[in-house]
Amino acid sequence: MNWRAMRTIIRKDLKVVRQTRAVLIPLIIVPVLILVLMPGIGGALLATADPDSEVIRDFRRESAAFFDHLPAPISERLAQYDDEVQRITYILFNLFFPPMVLLLPTMVANVIAADSFAGEKERKTLEALLYAPTTDRELYLAKLIGPWLAGVAVGWLGYLAFAIVVTLTTLSFMGSVFVLDATWLLLIFWVVPAASGLGLGAMVLVSSRVNTFQEAYQLGGMIVLPILLLLFGQLGGVVYFSPLLALAVGAVLWALALGLVVYGARSFRRGALIARL
Amino acid sequence: MASPAIHLQEVTRRFGAITAVDKLSLTVEAGEVFGFLGHNGAGKTTTIRLLNGVLAADSGVIRVLGLDPGAQGPQVRARSGVLTETPSLDERLTAIDNLIYYADLYGVPPGQVGQRTAAVLERFELADRAGEKVGGYSKGMKQRLALARAFLHEPEILFLDEPTAGLDPVAAQEVGRMIRHLSRDEGRTVFLCTHNLVEAQRLCDRVAVMEHGRLAAVGTPRALAREIGAEMRYTLEVAADQREAARHEIALLPAVKHVETADADLTLTLSDREAAPEVLARLLAANLRVYALTPHETSLEDIYMALHRQGQEREQMP
Numbered sequence: 001m002n003w004r005a006m007r008t009i010i011r012k013d014l015k016v017v018r019q020t021r022a023v024l025i026p027l028i029i030v031p032v033l034i035l036v037l038m039p040g041i042g043g044a045l046l047a048t049a050d051p052d053s054e055v056i057r058d059f060r061r062e063s064a065a066f067f068d069h070l071p072a073p074i075s076e077r078l079a080q081y082d083d084e085v086q087r088i089t090y091i092l093f094n095l096f097f098p099p100m101v102l103l104l105p106t107m108v109a110n111v112i113a114a115d116s117f118a119g120e121k122e123r124k125t126l127e128a129l130l131y132a133p134t135t136d137r138e139l140y141l142a143k144l145i146g147p148w149l150a151g152v153a154v155g156w157l158g159y160l161a162f163a164i165v166v167t168l169t170t171l172s173f174m175g176s177v178f179v180l181d182a183t184w185l186l187l188i189f190w191v192v193p194a195a196s197g198l199g200l201g202a203m204v205l206v207s208s209r210v211n212t213f214q215e216a217y218q219l220g221g222m223i224v225l226p227i228l229l230l231l232f233g234q235l236g237g238v239v240y241f242s243p244l245l246a247l248a249v250g251a252v253l254w255a256l257a258l259g260l261v262v263y264g265a266r267s268f269r270r271g272a273l274i275a276r277l
Numbered sequence: 278m279a280s281p282a283i284h285l286q287e288v289t290r291r292f293g294a295i296t297a298v299d300k301l302s303l304t305v306e307a308g309e310v311f312g313f314l315g316h317n318g319a320g321k322t323t324t325i326r327l328l329n330g331v332l333a334a335d336s337g338v339i340r341v342l343g344l345d346p347g348a349q350g351p352q353v354r355a356r357s358g359v360l361t362e363t364p365s366l367d368e369r370l371t372a373i374d375n376l377i378y379y380a381d382l383y384g385v386p387p388g389q390v391g392q393r394t395a396a397v398l399e400r401f402e403l404a405d406r407a408g409e410k411v412g413g414y415s416k417g418m419k420q421r422l423a424l425a426r427a428f429l430h431e432p433e434i435l436f437l438d439e440p441t442a443g444l445d446p447v448a449a450q451e452v453g454r455m456i457r458h459l460s461r462d463e464g465r466t467v468f469l470c471t472h473n474l475v476e477a478q479r480l481c482d483r484v485a486v487m488e489h490g491r492l493a494a495v496g497t498p499r500a501l502a503r504e505i506g507a508e509m510r511y512t513l514e515v516a517a518d519q520r521e522a523a524r525h526e527i528a529l530l531p532a533v534k535h536v537e538t539a540d541a542d543l544t545l546t547l548s549d550r551e552a553a554p555e556v557l558a559r560l561l562a563a564n565l566r567v568y569a570l571t572p573h574e575t576s577l578e579d580i581y582m583a584l585h586r587q588g589q590e591r592e593q594m595p
Contacts, residue, residue, distance in 0.1 A: 002351065008381035012367075019369055128365035128426070130331050132382045133355035271332045275292060 005134045009142035014150060017112055027108055031154055034100050035162040042092060043169025051083035060084050067091075071240050086174060093166050093179050098187055098241050099231035104158050105192050106199035106224050109151030113203035116143040117273065118216040127277055130270045140268040144204050144261060151196030159188050186246035194253035195227060201260030208264070208273060226253075280343050282307040282434050282466035283328060288337030290323055297323040299490040300337070305483075310460045310467045312477040314581060315487030321470045322362060324487075325436045328468070329354050342433060355384060358432035360440055364423035368412035372403055372422050375411060376429060383430035397425035400455075402448075416443040424452065428459075434466040435459065441476060449476070456480055478577040486581060488588040494580070501580045509550055510573040513543040516566040526563045527556050 017023050049056055060067070067087075070078070074095075078087045120126035132139070167177050207216040230249070233239030241249075283305035290298040298320045305311040315321050326332040328341050330350025339346055346353045366375050376394040385393055398404040401421040411419060420443045427435060440456070441449035457480060459465040471477050477484055478498055485495040494501050515523045524543060527533050532552030537544050547553060553570060560567050 002384075004384065005382050008378060012370075012378050015374075016367070016369055123367065123369075124363050125365050125367050127361045127363065128359075128379070128423075129382075131329055131354055131359045131361070132379075133351040133384065134382075135351055271326075274326060274331050 002134050002138050005132060006138055006142040006145070009129075009134075009139070010146040010149070013112070013116070013143070013146035017115075017146075017150065023111060023115065027111065027150075027154065030107065031104050031158045031161075034104065035097075035158040036165050039093065039097065039162055040165045040169055043089070043166055046085055046089045046092070047169055047172055049085045051085045056084050056088070059088065071242065073242065074240060089170055089174060090178055093170075094183075095240065096231075097162065097179075098184070099227060101155060101159050101162065101187060102191060102195045103224060103227050103231065105151035105155035105196035106227055108154040109147045109196040109199035110203050110224065112147035112150050113144070113200035114207055114216040116147065116204050117208040118210050118212055119207075121273075121277065122212050127274065130274050136268050136270050137265050139270065140204070140208075140265045144200055144264075147200040147203070148193075148196050151199060152193050155192035155196060156188060159184075159192075182243045183241050183246050186243055186250065187241065190250040191246055191253060194250050194257055197257030197261065198226075198253050199224070201257045201264060205260060205264040208268060211276075280307075281305060281340075282309070282342060283311075283468065284338070284340040285324075285328075286338040288327060288334050288339055290327055290332060290334050296490050298327065298334075301487075301490070301492055302337075303485055303492060303495055305466060305468060307466050308460055308464045309482045310456060310469060310480050312481035312484035312577075313468060313470045313487065314472075314474070314477060314484055314577075316472075316585070318489075319487035320490040321487060322438060323490075325359065325438060325468070325470065328436065329357060329359060355430075356432055357434045357436060358427035358430065360423055360427045360435070360437045362438045364419040366411045366419055366422060366426075369410060371408050371410055372398065372414070373407045375422065376426060379426050380429055385430050393429055393431075397428055400428070401425045417445060417448060420444055421448065432465070434468065436468045436470075438470045439472065440469065441471075441473060453480055474576070474578040474581055484577065486584050488584065493584045493588060498577045498580060509547045509553070511545045511547060511553060511556075512539070512569070512571045512573065513545055513556075513560075514541075514568040514571075515543070515560070516568075517541065519565045522563070523560055523565050523567075526559055526565065530555060530559060532556075 017027070067078075070091075074091075078090060081087050081090065117126065120129060129139070134142070163177070163179050166179050171177075202222075203216060206219045210216050210219065230239060239245070281304045283303070285304075286302050288298055288301045289296065301320070301324065313321050313324065323332065327334050327339060328346060330346030330348075330353050333347050341353045342356055344353050367378070370378070373394060376397065377390055380390045380394060381387075394407075395404070398407045401424060403418065403421055403425065406414070406418070411422065414422065420440075424437075424440060427437070435456075437456070441452050444452060453476060456467050456469070460467050460482075467480075469477065469481060481498075483495065483497050484501070486493040486501075513523065513527075520538070520541075520543065524536055524538070527543075527545065528536055530552070532548045532555055533545055534548055535546035545556065547556070550572075553572070557567065557570055
């Protein structure tokens with residue numbers, strides 16, 4: 001393998017992302033909004049909430065069906081808390097945010113990967129790249145690794161920021177760090193890399209077959225649908241992340257991602273790409 | 278004897294129903310400046326892609342520097358430099374970043390990247406604007422930078438697709454000088470695709486003319502002129518008072534295709550070189566005073582146009 005050439009392509013792709021405001025700004029704003037501002041505001045509001053207030057009692061009453069049907073481990077955990085604000089806080093940050101943490105690396109990998117071949121084609125830089133002394137497989141894998149690293153980095157840094165913000169805003173009434181457990185660790189170290197891989201595996205495949213970044217993004221973007229299903233599943237009380245589910249979801253995402261990557265690498269031909277220029 | 282830099286034998290490449298390159302056979306010797314001529318769609322770019330293993334041939338044998346580009350594409354591309362038809366530069370990066378990127382891609386030793394990029398930037402007169410983003414460059418500057426990129430890893434063989442397109446005359450002349458230097462002084466092979474026939478005639482040791490994916494002719498411009506029987510033009514100098522008589526005498530000869538008065542002389546178009554002694558004999562037999570019969574050098578443009586006409590005539594034949 002020509003590792004130096006691969007590293008060069010990866011470094012340049014990431015450098016271009018850093019230097020392109022149109023790509024970089026959404027990549028910063030969306031994670032900040034979802035993993036810093038939203039939990040920060042939520043935590044701050046809950047920190048000032050009175051457990052005996054009308055609002056909290058109404059919320060608890062209206063959500064009775066949801067709370068009554070939680071899986072046993074979650075119910076047992078909730079029973080350890082003294083008041084409803086603590087229970088709502090635990091549910092909010094442990095059930096509704098994990099799919100968000102998964103959504104982001106998928107989205108980031110997706111956006112950067114959409115730019116891989118289709119973006120090069122659009123900017124008319126692809127032909128010179130195809131003349132580089134790399135094999136088809138090296139070129140394809142190099143185009144995958146950059147977005148994957150970026151996706152994983154955003155997932156990990158996003159989670160770190162989320163955990164800090166949640167802890168800072170809720171420590172006064174929760175008394176401990178409650179967004180760090182086996183499920184979270186599995187999500188971060190097992191599922192996030194897989195989600196990032198799935199996002200870009202699909203996107204690079206699409207990107208090598210279309211002509212523009214927009215086309216690639218519209219087609220490849222559909223890969224976030226399974227993650228959105230997980231989000232709605234959690235919101236609707238159908239699916240709950242547990243260590244076992246995190247393991248299973250990670251395994252499925254890894255299998256899909258690896259399948260797409262292997263298929264993409266095997267079917268990628270620079271000749272087919274250059275013939276369409 | 279050294280093996281040729283490029284060897285193609287019966288190479289064919291189709292795109293669906295279109296045959297872009299049709300049974301192409303040719304050899305380019307090491308150190309040669311080889312002109313590859315043809316109108317748009319003649320198969321020139323496809324041939325460069327085949328030679329670099331970027332496209333696979335449907336049939337035939339290709340060898341570049343003794344390697345098979347189909348199976349050893351990365352090895353061929355590591356030893357070749359390509360100037361593509363469009364500069365293919367990342368306009369969001371600076372010139373120096375573009376060059377460093379390609380130096381790393383082409384495996385320039387890390388310790389030499391800085392020195393090599395500085396040298397090519399200096400050579401192509403871009404050093405003072407090396408830190409600017411390429412998006413702000415003029416067309417000529419982009420072309421110079423793309424050329425600098427092709428030279429960067431000191432390739433043994435250069436494929437240049439319209440290297441002087443977009444360059445001002447001074448820069449174009451400098452590129453021409455550099456191509457000759459690369460071939461004659463450094464022994465590199467240059468495969469030059471161009472529409473600029475004057476440039477091809479000035480720079481190329483041999484040329485090939487492509488017509489609809491087929492090789493119409495190959496050789497030195499002089500040999501081609503003989504081979505295709507291009508019409509020969511001569512200037513005839515006779516005594517001023519005998520010009521009309523001379524015109525009358527030679528117009529009767531079947532080998533004389535056209536006679537016209539140019540300044541004080543006559544310009545003749547003959548069917549071939551063998552007609553020249555016949556013209557002289559006729560004039561002398563008529564007791565006309567002939568001062569000179571001077572052949573015009575057949576230009577590559579004449580050859581190219583003659584080949585193009587021949588191709589069209591072949592196509593029109595039932």
